[in-house]
Amino acid sequence: GDSVTQTEGQVTVSESKSLIINCTYSTTSIAYPNLFWYVRYPGEGLQLLLKVITAGQKGSSRGFEATYNKETTSFHLQKASVQESDSAVYYCALETGGYKVVFGSGTRLLVSP
Amino acid sequence: DMKVTQMPRYLIKRMGENVLLECGQDMSHETMYWYRQDPGLGLQLIYISYDVDSNSEGDIPKGYRVSRKKREHFSLILDSAKTNQTSVYFCARGSGQLYFGEGSKLTVL
Numbered sequence: 123g124d125s126v127t128q129t130e131g132q133v134t135v136s137e138s139k140s141l142i143i144n145c146t147y148s149t150t151s152i153a154y155p156n157l158f159w160y161v162r163y164p165g166e167g168l169q170l171l172l173k174v175i176t177a178g179q180k181g182s183s184r185g186f187e188a189t190y191n192k193e194t195t196s197f198h199l200q201k202a203s204v205q206e207s208d209s210a211v212y213y214c215a216l217e218t219g220g221y222k223v224v225f226g227s228g229t230r231l232l233v234s235p
Numbered sequence: 236d237m238k239v240t241q242m243p244r245y246l247i248k249r250m251g252e253n254v255l256l257e258c259g260q261d262m263s264h265e266t267m268y269w270y271r272q273d274p275g276l277g278l279q280l281i282y283i284s285y286d287v288d289s290n291s292e293g294d295i296p297k298g299y300r301v302s303r304k305k306r307e308h309f310s311l312i313l314d315s316a317k318t319n320q321t322s323v324y325f326c327a328r329g330s331g332q333l334y335f336g337e338g339s340k341l342t343v344l
Contacts, residue, residue, distance in 0.1 A: 221285070
């Protein structure tokens, strides 16, 4: 079946430092999946952060970037300089044929002042 | 509007009771989803609905069934709830980008 792996359950980063949240995926689909990062800020609902539907392309939003790497089957989330307001839970997800969307287990980001 | 509404937001049931979780959307979008989320496990897909009476099992359908008689409404039904079905349930709509409801927290005692 399809799966998404996020190895870090929680990441703590000091404000203004760089961030990387790891995401790898596995799919049995012969077509390349669409890849997403969703985010849940404290007290808010889950919402889309960014998406990339073409292998090799980069998506960006709110200073975050993620590159769809089909060779390593990865879609790591990066930011050059985090802020306290970035503290949230981040979920990597893939969409295969039939609109099936599979999520990773999530990574909680804590940004310390 | 992209609003997805879930009812009830909180529910406490005893083991063996039936549970009905309801989800509504205001865009008549075709594809709708039910997920459950447990600590450390992320969101697990229960069912997908492509349209009225066109539903497909997700990764963990056992113990659940769904009903979609109108495009705007998608219900999740637990016949004879079990304690291990205590969870937060999320409904979503969309394709390519999902829009989520606020969740329904179910406790089965």
